[in-house]
Amino acid sequence: MRPPKRPIHAVIVWIRRQPPKVKAFLAVVSGMAALVLLRAIVHDHDNLFVAAEAVHAIGISVLIYKLMKEKTCAGISLKTQELTAIFLAVRLYCSFVMEYDIHTLLDSATLVTTLWVIYMIRFKLKSTYMEDKDNFPIYYVLVPCAVLALFVHPSTSHYIFNRISWALCVYLEAISVLPQLRVMQNTKIVEPFTAHYVFALGIARFLSCAHWVLQVLDSRGHLLTALGYGLWPSFVLISEVVQTFILADFCYYYVKSVVGGQLVLRLPSGVV
Numbered sequence: 001m002r003p004p005k006r007p008i009h010a011v012i013v014w015i016r017r018q019p020p021k022v023k024a025f026l027a028v029v030s031g032m033a034a035l036v037l038l039r040a041i042v043h044d045h046d047n048l049f050v051a052a053e054a055v056h057a058i059g060i061s062v063l064i065y066k067l068m069k070e071k072t073c074a075g076i077s078l079k080t081q082e083l084t085a086i087f088l089a090v091r092l093y094c095s096f097v098m099e100y101d102i103h104t105l106l107d108s109a110t111l112v113t114t115l116w117v118i119y120m121i122r123f124k125l126k127s128t129y130m131e132d133k134d135n136f137p138i139y140y141v142l143v144p145c146a147v148l149a150l151f152v153h154p155s156t157s158h159y160i161f162n163r164i165s166w167a168l169c170v171y172l173e174a175i176s177v178l179p180q181l182r183v184m185q186n187t188k189i190v191e192p193f194t195a196h197y198v199f200a201l202g203i204a205r206f207l208s209c210a211h212w213v214l215q216v217l218d219s220r221g222h223l224l225t226a227l228g229y230g231l232w233p234s235f236v237l238i239s240e241v242v243q244t245f246i247l248a249d250f251c252y253y254y255v256k257s258v259v260g261g262q263l264v265l266r267l268p269s270g271v272v
Contacts (some may be wrong), residue, residue: 059200
């Protein structure tokens with residue numbers, strides 16, 4: 001006699017059988033429900049941004065554990081780590097010249113650990129680096145973000161270089177994960193520690209997006225005018241939404257894999 005399916009497993013099976021439009025609708029509804037829940041239980045929405053950076057730091061810690069325990073960097077994108085280091089360094093510079101708070105401390109810790117991961121991949125574990133799979137050209141990310149930052153940046157009273165730098169780190173953060181997704185797309189099999197790291201990125205991106213959306217709602221749109229005028233306020237929100245949806249598909253398969261008790265995540269064709 002077959003044991004009864006757990007309710008969450010039955011829900012996942014039902015969702016998997018739905019057409020793409022229904023899945024997209026369910027994803028939007030789930031995101032809105034999560035925002036409503038966060039708005040109800042988190043009174044200071046600045047804590048969401050702190051939580052996002054803390055979750056990102058936890059994800060990096062998972063990578064460090066993988067590198068130290070398994071002595072391999074297979075499945076990890078060096079280019080995503082380098083892009084992460086770039087936007088963190090730029091954001092740290094902006095923090096020092098524009099503001100100095102707990103975000104600066106969290107970014108500093110995350111940058112140090114990211115640089116350590118880069119060092120391990122480039123030198124200590126170079127023989128296990130899957131360079132042929134990590135084939136997303138890094139300039140496909142850097143050049144468009146730099147050009148966009150030149151034309152769309154804050155209109156605050158800060159120096160023009162600082163405003164462009166601020167915009168650059170926002171745009172880079174939004175799509176810095178693309179090389180990592182390319183690696184997973186090429187391999188189709190994601191080992192546990194790398195999957196945990198990418199899932200942590202997805203959670204961090206969602207919390208960051210929730211922070212901005214709830215701040216705009218709470219201020220009744222005044223936050224957008226405080227950021228400046230022109231296209232910049234809209235592009236900030238678009239960047240937050242984009243970086244959330246880029247990882248949404250992976251997070252779905254991650255949860256499905258964990259619920260199914262699978263240690264290794266196998267991605268179907270067309271995912272990421």
